[in-house]
Amino acid sequence: MATLATTVGLPRLLSALSGGEMVDLDRHLDAHGLLPSDRELDANGLLDLVERSGLRGRGGAAFPMATKLGAVRAARGPAIVVANGCESEPISAKDALLLHELPHLVLDGVELAARAVGAAEAIVAFETPNTAARMSLENALSERRAERIDSTRFSLFAAEERFLSGQETALVSQIDGGPPKPTFVPPRPTDRGVGRRPTLIQNVETLANLALVARYGAEWYRELGTDAETGSKLVTLAGAVENPGVYEIEFGTPLGALFAAAGGLSSELAGVLVGGYFGSWLPAAGVGALELSNEALGHHGAALGCGAVVALPARSCPVAETVRVAIYLATETAGQCGPCVHGTAAIARTLHGVAEGKASPTAFADLKRWAEELPGRGACHHPNGLAHFVSTALRTFKPQFADHARHGPCDGCAAEPVLTFPQPSPARP
């Protein structure tokens, strides 16, 4: 884990890291000092600060935090805050790092968010297998109770390990004792979420940023990043780099500088996946100049998402990698919306046929049509994400797909998978 030493002002979020250990309260306060008190920074002051900082969500959608705070404040009833640390995206590791090593930064953010929306209660959610997160959070909370740091009542929630677990309405459903399945919106969680109360759900990295904004101010915050995307971003870099891991970058950093910070590439590349399994495949040529901001990536039809970047080595087969993930995503639907259930299964099945050299003559036309028809027709964005992932693969690796359709598996198909995911256990419904 490291940051870009070449960027002045970094690291920010990761500045207190201490060699893999949880940063305890003393060390956390040494690094960042106390939170401003309620009197120094009340709810209105916080809202104003968040607005001026330009802070956007870090869970994938980059939604402005100030807008969400405003919606929860405007809703009727006692509000509650949910810190989303599920990180169900298998390739991403940044939320696990925050929860495990910097729990106080996250909890500071939760306390502040609760103050901003007038919530007396907050829930910190992570996925069940993440026992390191649970231990750190429990330790951190007991340290904070001893020092009477928080006015918010905290509880922890262990969500199921599913790709959809961290989708906000699926998380609300689980907290309320239901299955990890999204619900139809409206109502939005900001209006009616946990226990039918107005619910502020924010990614844990977003909340960690809030902890810094409250201490150092909006102007300081905007010193890094671009006008539209302020501050720093945690990215998880995987694949063919010397030192894969979590890096803190400024929005707009060229991908080549990130690769360099990770010790450089360890092989030629077949392509790069930006934005995780809902993200975009991009060709390897010229990718080093690509700036990591949603604005710059948008010109290439891509987005930063949760910030997971995979450098696919040339020895791997992009077709095989894409097909495996498509099958995984198709099996991870919540099984409740017809277009998603049928569409994702058809895409996965057809892609598999292509990879095996057993495609029907209409396979590519079918895939294109399904990928166009599917987005927006499920209760959540899962089908949109899968459709985008697959269509960028078909575009970027067109010759490779055509080759597989004609001749079946290539040498690279047998290479060890770079894009990994939890194996579905037969016990799961």
Add this chain to the structure above:
Amino acid sequence: MTRLRVNPIGCVGHGLCAELLPEWIELDEWGYPIVDRESLPAGLEAHARRAADACPTLALLLQPD
């Protein structure tokens, strides 16, 4: 102005809506509706309301923009 939207969790793919409002709704190969996302033209609103009322699971929704 109003738009048509399907609650895909409620929709069971009867296809009744596409029969009643073919100008605005077609069915995919599994029988699930693909609804035009534009605002409804004024002339179609009454028909759209009838289609929504006819949906057996009340999954077809008219929403103000």
